[in-house]
Amino acid sequence: MMGHSDQDRVVIFDTTLRDGEQSPGATMSHAEKLEIAGLLDEMGVDIIEAGFPIASDGDFEAVRAIAAQAQTAVICGLARANLNDIDRCWEAVKNARRPRIHTFIGTSPLHRAIPNLNQDEMADRIHETVTHARNLCENVQWSPMDATRTEDDYLCRVVEIAIKAGATTINIPDTVGYTAPRESADLIRMLLEKVPGADEIIFATHCHNDLGMATANSLAAVEAGARQIECTINGLGERAGNTALEEVVMALKVRNDIMPYQTGIDTTKIMNISRRVATVSGFPVQFNKAIVGKNAFAHESGIHQDGMLKNAETFEIMRPEDVGLTETNLVMGKHSGRAALRSKLNDLGFELGDNQLKDVFVRFKALADQKKEVYDEDLIALMQDGTDAESDRLQLKALKVTCGMGLPKVAEMTMTIDGSEHQVEASGDGPVDAAFNAVKALFEHKARLQLYQVNAVTEGTDAQATVTVRLEEDGKIATGQSADVDTVVASTRAYINALNRLLIRRQKSGADRPEVSYKDVS
Numbered sequence: 001m002m003g004h005s006d007q008d009r010v011v012i013f014d015t016t017l018r019d020g021e022q023s024p025g026a027t028m029s030h031a032e033k034l035e036i037a038g039l040l041d042e043m044g045v046d047i048i049e050a051g052f053p054i055a056s057d058g059d060f061e062a063v064r065a066i067a068a069q070a071q072t073a074v075i076c077g078l079a080r081a082n083l084n085d086i087d088r089c090w091e092a093v094k095n096a097r098r099p100r101i102h103t104f105i106g107t108s109p110l111h112r113a114i115p116n117l118n119q120d121e122m123a124d125r126i127h128e129t130v131t132h133a134r135n136l137c138e139n140v141q142w143s144p145m146d147a148t149r150t151e152d153d154y155l156c157r158v159v160e161i162a163i164k165a166g167a168t169t170i171n172i173p174d175t176v177g178y179t180a181p182r183e184s185a186d187l188i189r190m191l192l193e194k195v196p197g198a199d200e201i202i203f204a205t206h207c208h209n210d211l212g213m214a215t216a217n218s219l220a221a222v223e224a225g226a227r228q229i230e231c232t233i234n235g236l237g238e239r240a241g242n243t244a245l246e247e248v249v250m251a252l253k254v255r256n257d258i259m260p261y262q263t264g265i266d267t268t269k270i271m272n273i274s275r276r277v278a279t280v281s282g283f284p285v286q287f288n289k290a291i292v293g294k295n296a297f298a299h300e301s302g303i304h305q306d307g308m309l310k311n312a313e314t315f316e317i318m319r320p321e322d323v324g325l326t327e328t329n330l331v332m333g334k335h336s337g338r339a340a341l342r343s344k345l346n347d348l349g350f351e352l353g354d355n356q357l358k359d360v361f362v363r364f365k366a367l368a369d370q371k372k373e374v375y376d377e378d379l380i381a382l383m384q385d386g387t388d389a390e391s392d393r394l395q396l397k398a399l400k401v402t403c404g405m406g407l408p409k410v411a412e413m414t415m416t417i418d419g420s421e422h423q424v425e426a427s428g429d430g431p432v433d434a435a436f437n438a439v440k441a442l443f444e445h446k447a448r449l450q451l452y453q454v455n456a457v458t459e460g461t462d463a464q465a466t467v468t469v470r471l472e473e474d475g476k477i478a479t480g481q482s483a484d485v486d487t488v489v490a491s492t493r494a495y496i497n498a499l500n501r502l503l504i505r506r507q508k509s510g511a512d513r514p515e516v517s518y519k520d521v522s
Ligand code: KIV
Pocket: 019, 104, 143, 145, 146, 171, 173, 174, 175, 176, 206, 208, 518
């Protein structure tokens, strides 16, 4: 069998927990970050960017805990171009088996203007900070933020400085998602040709998806010589997000004939981690998303279904099982037991501990009482229901809504707030409006509703509704989700779930350290 040279190996750098978590509304709890990091490590991700340690004590603790638990992956933290940030980052990652410091500064004219540094002053800062990072850690990544809008000569100059100062990986971010694939390739080629020492380090590509070209840009960069792809699960990330891990990995696998590069990813773990990230981030996956969308392997039209039955390859370029989607015929209902539920959930990619199974089983029984047949989609919705965590400050205890043609819409609600029970009656323009007004009456807040979205999980009038609610308060955004056969209950739960997440964000930003964003580079 022909072996593959190191030249063919593309390393996967996952930044779901840093760039992904940075996207408005996608905050994850400490436990959730640890869980996702464990799944990333297990699926063979080479480098996990676990967070931005200086951003908050919570971020620091999460990076430190992930560093301590990681088995195989390199654990990386992000730091701005100052010694303080880099020291804090090193503190967080230093106990990892394989730590990395990732430091960056915006090098384009627009970004140089923010800290008001001229080209020479910025070059000195890069030399100083990369040298400092390298003195702490032998694995250092440096990024010229907004590289794709930086002057070519200046980019070559600063990349050379970073390499000489000891950076072992140079990441070239398309921070604003402006580049087209040809330019992405040309930029890597130019750096490899012009920068002394470029052949000694690894070039990485980090693409945002503002024009929907992130995956194409990443692959073009690889064809030009980049050997690290930065990406996130489900393409989570600032604005339109980042390159999606599942897209680049599957593209390299399926089109290995024209892109002969290897990754170390176990693709059968993709579906499971995609679902978990959708749940914990509160960002549902769009139905027609490549690889992980609900419709990615669904065949609707008669011609397609007929073709599929004769030969799956007529309309499928990869097998569902390649990404961890299994088809099982076990239909669940109210007589199904705990073992069947566990086995079914395992098939769907969810591995549950005994306590979690106990909790899910209770909710499954409640659902099975309401619905004759519980389909795979129902169980996935149940697992993605982001409500009722024990630690939630606000919990819905009871809800009764009256509505109908010509009738007033009134919600009677009982909710616990920090453990004590409160009741109210409120009215509104419709049943959902009345329920939301009841929540507001019980828990006063200034959060504005930015998104309210209802989807039916399966067909039929007994289908569960999955509801997504996005709230904004003082520039902070939080998304909540819930699923129930009763649309008003699902809506109210999703609203309360978003409020609980907003409360966590409030608490985080009220911590001793101010929350920083990489845009405040100074
Ligand atoms: O998009 C970007 O430029 C970044 C940097 C911090 C690498 O996320």
